[in-house]
Amino acid sequence: MSLNIGGISLRHGLILAPMAGAADASFRAVCRAQGAEYTVSEMLSAKALCYEQLSRKTADNTHKTANIARITPPEAPCSVQIFGSEPEFMARAAALLASGEYRGADDGRLLPVAIDINMGCPVHKVVSNGEGSALMKNLPLAGEIIRAVRDAVKIPLTVKFRAGWDADHINAPELARIAEANGADAICIHARTREQMYAPGVDISIIGEVKRAIKIPVIGNGDIFSADDAVRMITQTGCDGVAVARGALGNPWLFREIAFALDGIPYVPPTDAERLELALAHARDMIARKGERVGLAEARPHMARYTKGIHGSAVARDAIMKAESLDIIEEIFSGLCP
Ligand SMILES: Cc1cc2nc3c(=O)[nH]c(=O)nc-3n(C[C@H](O)[C@H](O)[C@H](O)COP(=O)(O)O)c2cc1C
Structure with a gap:
């Protein structure tokens, strides 16, 4: 096509x-x-x-x-x-x-x-x-x-x-x-x-x-x-x-x-670690473009979505939505994907 x-x-x-x-x-x-x-x-x-x-x-x-x-x-x-x-x-x-x-x-x-x-x-x-x-x-x-x-x-x-x-x-x-x-x-x-x-x-x-x-x-x-x-x-x-x-x-x-x-090519999905790595790069880019306050606020729902399907992520998503800094989100991610 x-x-x-x-x-x-x-x-x-x-x-x-x-x-x-x-x-x-x-x-x-x-x-x-x-x-x-x-x-x-x-x-x-x-x-x-x-x-x-x-x-x-x-x-x-x-x-x-x-x-x-x-x-x-x-x-x-x-x-x-x-x-x-x-x-x-x-x-x-x-x-x-x-x-x-x-x-x-x-x-x-x-x-x-x-x-x-x-x-x-x-x-x-x-x-x-x-x-x-x-x-x-x-x-x-x-x-x-x-x-x-x-x-x-x-x-x-x-x-x-x-x-x-x-x-x-x-x-x-x-x-x-x-x-x-x-x-x-x-x-x-x-x-x-x-x-x-x-x-x-x-x-x-x-x-x-x-x-x-x-x-x-x-x-x-x-x-x-x-x-x-x-x-x-x-x-x-x-x-x-x-x-x-x-x-x-x-x-x-x-x-x-x-x-x-x-x-018609077999597709290999990203690993959980790769998903979360890209998520963080996405959040960093949002903060760079919009500033810490607006960038972080708008990044949170995106970050929560990236964790979907990862073991233990339901609890993590609540914490992500309350995270007050990107460092905290990074810590939550490390807990999900040590
Ligand atoms: C949060 C959100 C914002 C949207 N904003 C627009 C928009 O600005 N312009 C537009 O044409 N459609 C907008 N849409 C509609 C989408 O482009 C799309 O037509 C719709 O979500 C159906 O596609 P999907 O099933 O792949 O989500 C929006 C959809 C969502 C969920």
Whole structure:
């Protein structure tokens, strides 16, 4: 299998899906190093980026939105995901991001290789503004947004959405056709409705339906927690690539495992010691990028996840979530893996 996103060629089509609050620069870099071929930023508000750029303040904390789009070499190729419901703001934000001509987040950053439009976020705060998956209820506006962003940037454009709003309104194939007609280079479909949020169980047949509806590449997404899950999605739906979100948390090696399965090569999983070594490197990188306080707070849930499956880790996870320094986490790890 291979995936081509507007000229960006990925041998296995393995993508780290966007995860606000989890797939930050550090985690994207970790996943890239373990076989993800392409990453996507956390979602950022197009309108917030535009307003932030208009504001005269220049202190670091006034560029919070721009910071989300900060890409460094270990995460590349990385696409930046934007959300919003107003075509003009979406177009302006995309143009700013693609040109790199915005203030903030400018030390060592790379340009995004693509822009991804979020039409799948189910969160109330987003949907109540007509953004994210609410756009699946307004396909003409969804089309206008895609067209406006397409006209604003030359780099590849992708759109991520769900099966539909609810079981009575499954319209992903229709939105896929609209995305294709308005110039998208690929689409990513999460095989759940908005109503399902993240409830267990996905019906991946919708991915096959979308694949049959359009000619541009289709990236399948939803409940890939093992190489078997990925292979099943690819063989059953004919999708051109897969995006993995939760399955990579605590297990970034999943990408390599999937690549090996696709190549028919036996896969040897990392030892417990190797897992915890990478976990610590991940935490150190988070602290280096975000500072001790924020970095450690955000690293704790990642660290807890890395211990899953290791003997005696249930108790350790509680301690990790309370650890006040990385040294303490390191000590807990040594107890697990002497
Ligand atoms: C913590 C978290 C944050 C997420 N943030 C985003 C986001 O910013 N943009 C987006 O399009 N999807 C977001 N998603 C959805 C995932 O990209 C993905 O579509 C969904 O989790 C299903 O894939 P999975 O079963 O592999 O987790 C998020 C999911 C999680 C769990």
